[in-house]
Amino acid sequence: MPEVGFAWYLGAYARVAGAVIHLADPTLRVSGADLVGRTSLTIAKNCDAMDVNLLLIAAMIAFPAPWKRRLVGIVASVGLLSVVNVLRIVTLYQINIHAPRAFEFIHAEVFPLAMVALAVGAFGLWSRWSRQAELAPGETPAHAEA
Amino acid sequence: MPKRDRGARARASAPASTWRQRRAVEVALAADRAPLELLPRLPPRSIALCLGLAILLLAPWPGYGRLFGPPFCAFGNAVIVVVGAGGDSAPRFSTRPRDSTATPDAGATDWTVWLAARSGDGPSRPSLPLETRILGYTPLALSLALTLSFAVSWRRKLRMLGIGLALLLMRLAIAIALPVSRAFSPHPAAPGPVSELVWYVLIDLPAMSYVAPLFGWWIAFAATRDGSAES
Numbered sequence: 107m108p109e110v111g112f113a114w115y116l117g118a119y120a121r122v123a124g125a126v127i128h129l130a131d132p133t134l135r136v137s138g139a140d141l142v143g144r145t146s147l148t149i150a151k152n153c154d155a156m157d158v159n160l161l162l163i164a165a166m167i168a169f170p171a172p173w174k175r176r177l178v179g180i181v182a183s184v185g186l187l188s189v190v191n192v193l194r195i196v197t198l199y200q201i202n203i204h205a206p207r208a209f210e211f212i213h214a215e216v217f218p219l220a221m222v223a224l225a226v227g228a229f230g231l232w233s234r235w236s237r238q239a240e241l242a243p244g245e246t247p248a249h250a251e252a
Numbered sequence: 253m254p255k256r257d258r259g260a261r262a263r264a265s266a267p268a269s270t271w272r273q274r275r276a277v278e279v280a281l282a283a284d285r286a287p288l289e290l291l292p293r294l295p296p297r298s299i300a301l302c303l304g305l306a307i308l309l310l311a312p313w314p315g316y317g318r319l320f321g322p323p324f325c326a327f328g329n330a331v332i333v334v335v336g337a338g339g340d341s342a343p344r345f346s347t348r349p350r351d352s353t354a355t356p357d358a359g360a361t362d363w364t365v366w367l368a369a370r371s372g373d374g375p376s377r378p379s380l381p382l383e384t385r386i387l388g389y390t391p392l393a394l395s396l397a398l399t400l401s402f403a404v405s406w407r408r409k410l411r412m413l414g415i416g417l418a419l420l421l422m423r424l425a426i427a428i429a430l431p432v433s434r435a436f437s438p439h440p441a442a443p444g445p446v447s448e449l450v451w452y453v454l455i456d457l458p459a460m461s462y463v464a465p466l467f468g469w470w471i472a473f474a475a476t477r478d479g480s481a482e483s
Contacts, residue, residue, distance in 0.1 A: 157459040211312055214386060219310070219394075222462040230294060 112151075113139065120149045123195040130200070145202040147195065155191040155221055159184050162225045169229075171236040179232040183225070190224060292473050298402045305397035310390060317362025317385065321347040324384045325365055327421070328428045335429045338436035341369035349379035363389070369436055380435065386461050387427055391420050394465040399472070408478035415472035416465065423464055427455045 116139040124136035127143065134143030141147040166179045194217050202209050325345040332338055332345075350368040363385040368378070395416045399409055430451055454460060 152458050157457040161459060161463055215310065215390070218458055219306070219390075219462050222459055222466070226466060 116149045116151075116154065119154055119192070119195070123149070123192050123199075126192060126196050127199050141195075141199060143199075145199065145206075147199050147202065149195065153191075153195065155187055155194075158221045158225045159187055162187070162229060165229050166232065169233055169236070171233075171240070175232075175236045175239065179228075179236065183228040183232065186228060187221065187225060190221070194221070292402055292470075295403060302397050302401035305401055306394060309393035309397055315362070316389070317364075318347075320363065320384060320389050321365050324388050327424070328365070328367075331425045331428045332432055335425075335433075337429045337432040338369070340371070341436040342371050343367055343369050343432055343436045345382075349381075361385075367432065367435075386458075387455075388424055390461050391423070391465045391468075392417065394462065395420055395468055398465060398469040402473075404473075405478045408476050411476045412469065412472035415475060416468035419468040419471065420464060423454055426450060430455075 117136075120136050120139045120141055124134055124141050127141065128134045131143045134141060136142075139149040141149070162183055163180050166176050166183070169176075171179075198209065198213055198217070201212055325347060328345040332343060337343070345365050345367050347365055349366040350370075360381055361383065363383050364381045365384055366379040366381055368380070396413070399413045399416055402409075404412070430447060454464070
């Protein structure tokens with residue numbers, strides 16, 4: 107993605123997260139990818155969970171399933187991860203205010219693991235749903251005996 | 253005929269609408285297993301056990317880092333010697349900085365190890381800090397938690413552990429060898445596209461420290477078989 111487009115994309119993330127944070131912190135201002143209020147956060151590269159999204163999309167494309175089910179899975183999973191990622195940013199903002207010493211551990215270790223676990227769970231549920239949807243017509247006794 | 257074969261045949265006779273689905277069934281039949289068996293079963297008890305082990309191993313216990321430092325340094329130094337990274341500079345990892353310029357005030361933690369050139373004609377460098385937790389410890393701990401918690405026999409667990417750890421140690425060796433080569437070679441060559449790609453995909457992506465053990469575990473699961481599963 108070109109730099110300008112990427113900056114706009116990170117800025118959009120910051121504006122969405124800022125809108126949620128603004129409910130609890132009216133002093134918050136969003137400037138580009140920076141959130142400045144009672145504390146400050148910058149939405150940087152990799153703060154957008156793009157790596158997790160890309161790995162999840164790759165796994166869904168590699169899994170044997172019709173394209174329609176893949177698209178459903180990709181749209182639903184990326185949407186879910188994006189919502190959770192916004193909540194992650196909001197939570198990190200609050201942690202930076204109330205427990206700054208825990209910020210680094212939670213930012214660098216807890217949330218990345220949680221995002222990957224969520225992506226794995228989403229893939230597991232989707233793959234199970236996809237296989238069941240595929241096998242359901244062929245699991246009738248007459249067909250299974252053929 | 254064993255039950256497994258009847259199931260596989262029934263699945264093979266189910267309509268496979270795309271070439272990828274047909275190929276998946278063929279591959280699974282060739283491996284004498286159904287496609288779903290290429291993915292592990294995930295009973296709630298195993299998932300809970302895995303989460304518990306992961307929390308136990310990844311919690312910020314005091315002293316873990318100091319215990320992990322020496323084996324990390326030994327492994328890193330072995331990689332440097334075997335690969336020949338750093339050339340005449342003979343860089344080595346140690347748990348303490350070799351010079352006075354890098355003090356613990358520089359943000360070092362229990363998980364920090366230090367890389368410094370020992371000798372040779374290569375460029376002089378101060379000790380470089382390296383955080384080993386997310387790069388080295390976290391993937392190994394997750395691999396251990398995943399392997400120990402799922403319902404397969406202990407013999408298979410040991411085989412899976414061996415395969416998973418071998419794959420993760422290969423990743424760690426790449427993560428050590430590539431930057432050491434670049435930082436300490438007297439005439440560093442421009443990184444090639446393959447090494448750049450490997451570095452970016454396997455090492456640099458933050459999520460890979462958490463995804464790599466999953467990949468290793470899945471590969472180990474798919475590569476091993478066990479007749480009877482324990483619960």
